[in-house]
Amino acid sequence: xxTSDSNTEPRMVNCRKYQEPLEGLDAPPMPGPxxxxxxxxxxxxxxxxxxxLQTMLINEKHLNMRxxxxxxxxxxxxxxxxxxxxxxxxxxxxxxxxxx
Numbered sequence: 001x002x003t004s005d006s007n008t009e010p011r012m013v014n015c016r017k018y019q020e021p022l023e024g025l026d027a028p029p030m031p032g033p034x035x036x037x038x039x040x041x042x043x044x045x046x047x048x049x050x051x052x053l054q055t056m057l058i059n060e061k062h063l064n065m066r067x068x069x070x071x072x073x074x075x076x077x078x079x080x081x082x083x084x085x086x087x088x089x090x091x092x093x094x095x096x097x098x099x100x
Contacts, residue, residue: 017046017082042082050081060090 013024022043028035029047038047054074057063063070080087 013041013043015043015046016041017049017084018043022046038082046082050078053081053087054078056090057088061088 010023011026012021014020015022022045025039025042025044025047028039029042030038042050054077057074057077058065063074065071065074077087
């Protein structure tokens with residue numbers, strides 16, 4: 001009898017963002033050693049939170065992802081985010097849960 005993927009336990013990682021064991025990503029989020037590092041140390045929850053912030057930064061700061069400086073900026077912000085350091089935010093942004 002074979003085991004279905006739906007019956008297997010989710011892959012857990014010790015999430016560097018939330019400092020607790022959480023469900024890991026299904027696959028490395030990018031190629032190469034950095035992708036493997038993120039795969040082993042970042043949870044799905046943290047990655048989804050980063051994607052929301054990344055989208056906001058790209059849109060609000062009008063980043064061009066073809067520009068090397070923009071990609072380097074986002075890479076730095078990503079590392080700061082996962083290490084719980086201060087990250088840039090869009091000026092005037094109010095998180096939905098903080099809105100009246």
